[in-house]
Amino acid sequence: MRMTGLNEAAAGAMAVALGLATAACSTPAPGGAAAGGGSAAPAARLESLVALDRRVAAVGYRLTTANVDLCASRRDVAGWTLHAARQYSDALRPVAEARFGLDGDRPGVLAVADGSPAARAGLAAGDLLVRVNGQDLARGDGSGPPSHDGLAANVARLDQALAAGPVVLDVRRGDTTRTVTLQPTQACSSFFQVDPSGEYNARADGKGVFISSTMAAYAADDDDLAMILGHELAHNVLQHRPPPAPLGEPDPVPETALARGDHWTQERDADRVGLYLMARAGFDTARAPGFLRRFGADNWRVRYAQVGHASAEARARALEAAHAEIIARRAAGQPLRP
Template sequence: MRFARSLALGLALACAAPGLAPTARAQSVAAADESLAALRASDTRILSVGTRLAVANAPFCKSTENAIGMTLHHIGQYGDDAAARATFGFARDYAVLALVADGPAAQAGIRADDAIVALNGVELAPPPGELAEIDQPAAYRPVAWADARLRTALDAPPVTLTLMRGGETFDVILTGMPACRSRFELRPSGKYGASADGDIVGITSAMLGFMADDDELAAILAHEMAHNLLEHRKRLNDAGIQRGLMQQIGRNARLTLATEIEADRLSIWLMANAGYDPGGAVRFWTRYGKQHGKGIFSAPTHYRWKKRVGLFEEEMARLAATTTGQHGRVPPLLAAPLRPLE
């Protein structure tokens, strides 16, 4: 499932509740604005670190795309249109949620909260029949639809986006920059977790809150992106691996563990090529392991944290012994053909 954002929705709806006294309403508005700013900052941080990883490693990726460093949201994600428009400033159904500060979208003059009117001269409005085919909760299908259209258009640049700001419409021309094909999204949740589905890298807000710095965040995002780059979901499916409880047993667990080891090894190279300190992986998993050592990361499908840290240190030594080329260090796992899991 693709992750979607629920930016302070409960607070936004509370702001619009007619029964609130003026003081309570003002407090709710202030709380909604504060929550929106915090969640937008989290989205921007994940997008920025993820984009840096994807762009830096594009020369080594088999599947690339033209990234512009921008994410969208849609009025349909919110339960009350009027409240959402008042809180988030939607001038149209689609708007810009987050931007990478030095990314192509920001450099072209796009700003957060700009409304998106059209893509290549065609109004950005999903046909209802197409939305029904998208494997997501109904409220988030419009965003998935628009994202797919934008990514496809960017495969054949330049792309013209028609935007609205302050009641005025204007066009922006975008070409994007080569990046490994992966999207990066925040999942609002109190649970610690991160995942990859072959295209999307998702991380929960709780896990993000545990990060001491961007090197640690890069370690988690690089690990999940490595799953996508190495096509682990497809390769596990092709190997007939069973999910759920059965994944913790026998061959299922053994092959799943093999993909986790590959993702850990590749993540070190992805981090280094993007200018992040690979030691962030060691620091994060040492601290996380000591505090949250049980759970999925102590299951048969994952190394326990001490062994995992040893694997990172081993891969860092291997990295240090290589020569940096024009585009960085060539990750061995991306240089070799992908083989069936056995």
């Protein structure tokens, strides 16, 4: 995926800018082609990756706000995706500056989730955040090699302000600067990140959810994308441990609102809980089994059982059972709690 987070969806284009890739459990895309790959012209590459970032941010926002009661770790969020000029490569920086009105390290709004605090405050893509609670956000020198440090420092200040909210923002749009007040909302603390890559890959590390650009593009329907992100978010919600280390068990992790299960059932549990996370966020869970079957048909590593993972067909059948369970609970007026 790419970075739609630092602050819930903050720093969205950092991985686009720096060309980050991931190496976890992945399958090469046919022909090695990646969505937004480097062979495209800079403007086209930027637009392709921005479109993926916006989709992932929007789906991630719905998942994390609808399921906040299940998350042991929470934070106050605005529902925006932020980026800055200095995080972009030399090839992409002038394109991003012209396209989004970016200025050095100051956070620019890349996207705003529907119904979010940022949307209610009137923020929109192309806005530039220049002050928070009367204090200037640092511009930096606006030059030099690509760096995320300046944006990260500004986002940290915004996060601190959101945690104490509401916040007062001075926002530049074109030649006009206005002041708005934003009241944050609570969400699961996981951020979402799109990594430009030619591999089909998604993973979670306890703090974030990461998806490759190729995987995000493959999930052309938002319900399919929600299934992938919901599965990875479920790993974080369940505070899944890594496999036992050769020298002993890993360090303990905080208690979660749901039964965690053990290492050997983690993928199965993440499929089931992820489907519930989808349903609670208003996505169509009926599509999930079919998506897994299509994905298995296109990718042999998913088609057959692997260490820790059932085959695509076995997972699809388990998702069909979980979907039926969700439908039955809705019909009976029961809460959708996995």
